[in-house]
Amino acid sequence: MTTLLTNASVLGGAPRDLAIDAGVLVDPATVDRDTAEVVDATGLIALPGLVDLHTHLRQPGGEQAETIASGVRAAAAGGYTCVFAMANTNPPADTPAVVEQVHRLGVDAGLATVRPIGAVTVGLAGERLADMTMLAGSAARVRVFSDDGHCVADAELMRRALEHAASLGAVVAQHAQDPHLTRGSVMHESPLAAELGLTGWPSAAEASIVARDAMLAELTGARLHICHVSTVETVEVVRAAKARGIAITAEVTPHHLLLTEELVRSYDGRFKVNPPLRADRDVQALREALADGTIDIVATDHAPHAPEAKQTAFADAAFGMVGLETALSVVQRAMVETGMLDWSGVARVMSTAPAAIGSEPGYDAPLEPGSPAHVVLVDPAVRRVVDVSHLHGRSTNSPFLGVELPGRVLHVWHAGTRTVADGLVATASSAKGVAG
Ligand SMILES: NC(=O)N[C@@H](CC(=O)O)C(=O)O
Numbered sequence: 183m184t185t186l187l188t189n190a191s192v193l194g195g196a197p198r199d200l201a202i203d204a205g206v207l208v209d210p211a212t213v214d215r216d217t218a219e220v221v222d223a224t225g226l227i228a229l230p231g232l233v234d235l236h237t238h239l240r241q242p243g244g245e246q247a248e249t250i251a252s253g254v255r256a257a258a259a260g261g262y263t264c265v266f267a268m269a270n271t272n273p274p275a276d277t278p279a280v281v282e283q284v285h286r287l288g289v290d291a292g293l294a295t296v297r298p299i300g301a302v303t304v305g306l307a308g309e310r311l312a313d314m315t316m317l318a319g320s321a322a323r324v325r326v327f328s329d330d331g332h333c334v335a336d337a338e339l340m341r342r343a344l345e346h347a348a349s350l351g352a353v354v355a356q357h358a359q360d361p362h363l364t365r366g367s368v369m370h371e372s373p374l375a376a377e378l379g380l381t382g383w384p385s386a387a388e389a390s391i392v393a394r395d396a397m398l399a400e401l402t403g404a405r406l407h408i409c410h411v412s413t414v415e416t417v418e419v420v421r422a423a424k425a426r427g428i429a430i431t432a433e434v435t436p437h438h439l440l441l442t443e444e445l446v447r448s449y450d451g452r453f454k455v456n457p458p459l460r461a462d463r464d465v466q467a468l469r470e471a472l473a474d475g476t477i478d479i480v481a482t483d484h485a486p487h488a489p490e491a492k493q494t495a496f497a498d499a500a501f502g503m504v505g506l507e508t509a510l511s512v513v514q515r516a517m518v519e520t521g522m523l524d525w526s527g528v529a530r531v532m533s534t535a536p537a538a539i540g541s542e543p544g545y546d547a548p549l550e551p552g553s554p555a556h557v558v559l560v561d562p563a564v565r566r567v568v569d570v571s572h573l574h575g576r577s578t579n580s581p582f583l584g585v586e587l588p589g590r591v592l593h594v595w596h597a598g599t600r601t602v603a604d605g606l607v608a609t610a611s612s613a614k615g616v617a618g
């Protein structure tokens with residue numbers, strides 16, 4: 183079946199038609215308008231399917247918080263057609279058996295492409311390298327390695343990881359957190375932390391690891407990616423490293439683009455995350471860095487946790503926030519409505535660039551005929567107060583509940599198959615059929 187999307191503002195530009203046939207975007211002029219299924223996209227922005235380089239899907243081992251099936255429903259609802267699943271599962275993704283299981287469960291779930299991230303070290307313990315060659319050569323074809331949740335703190339081990347990754351054409355994604363500087367830390371190190379009686383996590387614990395790893399990337403010639411950059415100091419280190427020609431890329435999360443440490447005054451565990459929510463000057467610097475390309479991408483760091491892990495004393499609560507369904511709306515609010523990024527910039531930082539970093543094919547010519555039909559239609563004019571009913575995963579630890587955000591994902595196609603229609607996520611079986 184051929185689908186015609188009429189009058190879409192493609193990448194925020196002047197309205198025109200898009201057409202999908204046999205899973206691929208085709209020239210609308212070649213489509214028979216009498217037989218095609220027509221979706222009226224008047225007033226809607228067309229974006230390429232979003233790609234999340236940093237998602238925690240929790241399976242295997244954390245199924246009470248999320249499964250791959252529930253996580254891809256959240257992803258589809260948020261406009262994502264590809265998610266990279268972090269390796270900090272139980273057992274961790276440090277063997278071909280686990281990455282192949284994650285890959286297979288992703289295929290079964292059917293609503294988006296799931297790419298397993300491989301662990302850098304055995305058991306994420308930071309002591310011995312995982313068999314990266316085996317992971318890369320497995321059926322899951324791992325191209326991103328990360329111990330996320332943990333920093334690869336040993337510089338010699340990080341050097342070897344970068345060398346291996348380079349030989350495999352892969353990238354190492356570092357969770358930059360000096361473990362000694364952040365012992366017992368639960369929020370940003372600041373006067374507010376002292377006032378609240380909570381242990382602080384200094385910016386230097388992030389920036390110092392990024393500076394070290396940039397030097398290691400230069401030494402090895404490898405590609406280094408920095409997870410969830412959260413401070414102005416880290417932005418300056420990344421900017422300097424790029425100016426030196428080092429192959430470094432960086433991500434920022436939606437929550438670090440919008441929220442500050444002030445929320446921790448509530449002692450509500452929903453606002454506890456690693457790295458922590460920072461100060462206003464950090465938020466401003468992160469937005470500017472994303473606008474000027476110092477930070478390459480937005481990644482959700484979707485981190486579901488069961489209620490009992492969050493509804494406890496702040497110091498004891500688990501770190502992490504869900505974010506797949508709200509990411510695009512937060513970027514609209516923080517970047518588009520502030521005039522710092524246009525919609526083609528949003529497509530770059532949420533689709534083209536993350537796909538390139540993760541070596542995911544099919545996203546390099548967004549919405550051009552011949553490309554796989556990964557398409558999102560967004561209504562930018564809607565505003566809604568985020569509610570648990572907007573969340574599709576198993577966990578509801580969103581920091582945006584009760585917050586009014588702009589924009590709504592209305593329709594999504596993953597390789598030409600409709601995964602979201604009128605804001606409703608398809609069931610996996612219908613998404614896998616040809617009904618779309
Ligand atoms: N971001 C978080 O606060 N938590 C993540 C781990 C991580 O991304 O470091 C998690 O797995 O829960």
Ligand SMILES: [Zn+2]
Pocket residue numbers: 330331332357409410456457
């Ligand atoms: Zn992390």
Ligand SMILES: [Zn+2]
Pocket residue numbers: 236238268330331483485
């Ligand atoms: Zn993470």
